[in-house]
Amino acid sequence: MPASETTPLLENGNGVPVHRPFSQRLVAAIKGEGEPGWIASYRHFLFGSWFNILLLFVPLSVISHFLKWDAAYRFSFSFLAIMPLAKLLGEATEQLSTKLGQTLSGLLNASFGNAVEIIVGIAALLQGELRIVQTSMLGSILSNILLVLGCSFLAGGIRYNESTFKATGAQTASSLMTLSCITLVIPAAYHSAQTRNPSPSGYAHLLETLRDPQVTLPELSEGGMSGLLTLSRGTALLLLVVYILYLFFQLKTHADYFKAEEEDEPTEARMNMVAAGSALLLVTVVTSFCADYLVASIEEVAVRYHIPKAFIGLILLPIVANAAEHVTSVWMAMKNKMELTIGICVGSSIQIAAFVVPLLVIVGWIADRELTLFFADFETITLFISVMLVSLLIQDGKSNYMEGVMLITLYLIIALAFWVSD
16 A cells, blocks of 8 residues: 555554544544544434424425415424524534633634525615614614623622623723714714704705694705715724624733633533534524524514514514524623623624624625614613613623623613514
């Protein structure tokens, strides 16, 4: 056998040099020395819990969607299908964390969780549904930093009296989240200044507006809209640069700010790296399809049960789209892995605010769609107070169930406000 087709010489039990075939070396490199095999990995992944029996609803979700069954069936089947997929996503992430570490695995989970938002956002943007893009992005941020983080703190606080995490890393993340929030306040302030200073010819319309509330204030002038687009696109480019620098800061230069303390009993590896990674990718793709089917059925269900559209766009859809991410975060909190929980919740929100939204603005620029960073005043204020509360609660590097209750309460109040806003 040619030397090029063999590995370096190894020794058998008698000390005699032997050759190992190239195929064995390739399998060992893919699987990893000392890691479980592919069959054992996927057996644990698919049959490790009785909860996975709900995977039967995945094909039912697909069938009901393409056969155009009643919206109630499509909604129920898709919702039940997402639940076991969410748990599997958490299992794959936990197995990856045994090798990659909690910081990188949390970033990976947040990235896979936001892939659905990027795909849906670009699709809606190209169809000219700019308002849907904005409300879904805002809803995803609020869902992550209030509902998911609140449920995680609550679940972790019930099991442990107090959980701790690296305060420095959490404060850095919350500061970037605050910066991203401020970049939404500035376009709102610009829009407000432009529309509240009408030209002399517009004062008659303003007086008419005061007499008749049904008459709306004048829209931005052509110059004002051009300025808003320039402000939004310039800000988007700067945010993308800041986000790239944040990744370098988080993973390279200051990685110790985000790493958890070493555990006394590390998690046992039940899957090899490639199997866990491929399972994470596969489950994410299947979950995105089920989420799309669920979203497609929601509007019909909403009309039948008289659910406001504002509530659907900013509250219901983000919960459904991020269901896998939500369960993963709570699951990690119950295992007292708060660094991973913070990485998923706050990290996902940062990705949306500092990467996904600016990316969509740039894509809109390329596709000649006038997507801006201007949100309605009520939505901007809601986001600002939410970020402020989260920053206050995580600055000490500790969490308990009462902090979780506070975050969930604020989210419920916001949900109530959107319920009556339509």
